[in-house]
Amino acid sequence: MIYIPHLQSGNIKSVTNAISHMELGINFELHKNPPDLTRNDLIILPGVGDIGNFINELKELFWYESIIKHYKNNGKLIGICVGFQSFFSKSEEDENVDCFDFFEGTVERMNKGRSPVIGFANVNNEADDIGEFYFVHSYGVNAIKNSPKGSLRYHNMHGEYLAGVVTKNICGFQFHPEKSGPAGLQYLKNIILGVIND
């Protein structure tokens, strides 16, 4: 089963539209509060907006503890945009916020030019170009300073940044696969199936 926290902040609808459309053959549910989770369940954590608001809402709805427990239980997680950023140790957007610390690294403000970064860009993993995806973000994880296993990278006018991290049971994306057209949907579908079937 796939569970998505039903938050006010966040592009929940564009993610659920995308998942409905991709004919996964796996049910998904939106939940205001966390259900009982087993290791095989997948939590998808979409997010836009302020990371402080995002984490606070997760805490208020009791999802925050539930996500940590799920992670420690080797459960499956996918984060998108701010959801991805919340997996790192901390964020300059809100120094006092408790990020999940699943990946080492700091989310930094990108301030070497016009911000936010908006548009499509090619993304690479360690070996290949994996396609073109849509980015929109003012904060990011510098790929020179932080390079978790399974890193996806891309260059924008502020430097080289993480585009995502893909591991067996936990994945995150700075870009929006759900807004990157048919190729983005196919990519997200493959990731979800890969994580679920692990």
Add this chain to the structure above:
Amino acid sequence: MNIKNNIKKRIVGKIEIKNNFVVKGRRMEGVRKISSIPYFINKHINSGIKEFCVHDVVASLYNTQIDLVTLNQTFSNIFYPITVGGGIHTIEHAHNLFKIGAEKLCINTGFARDNKLINKIAKIYGSQAVSFALDVRFISNDFYCFFETARETHEESIENLIKKTQDAGIGEIILTSIDRDGTNKGADIRLIEEILQHTSVPVLYSGGIQSIQDAEAINSIYSELSGVCVNSAIINNL
């Protein structure tokens, strides 16, 4: 210093609607009917366009709201970023649009009526979720900024309006030359240069673009420009 940058220049399809139909005016006046929304969006996608701005051109003028049912259908079938504009005057309007899957909202008249509106939206949804529609006309040697479909003038100078909206938390400016809107006369170069000087957020230019090639040319001349909107360029080839 030459920094490698893989972010592609944007070409955004601007979809102007009235009563759930695609329309097009000239200098923001006298709209004519063009086609249904899905047909028009598919024409864009076939031209390689991957980003959209859907704008209800009469909502602010008539104090109506963009139709959520129609938008919802569009969002359920188009998996590209879509900015929504027209008649967004309260935080409740904003909530409703994000709830159905809007990527970004575009504000102009809403800011003239409530100068806290941008700030309220940005605080919850982030700066990247609010654009300002800067509609500009050149009158006797100066630029003037308009709202309510080019019927009313903002009190502020162009510089002050940009400063105020950037301080309020916008993440982008969608700049439209009212003089060039719907004319096919090419971009207003002077306006682009003026606005790029005063802004720190990304700028999209709209007005007079003749073709996709024309959009690409403007994109390559102005390295600081985030992208260009097309509208008549697609209508010309329907």
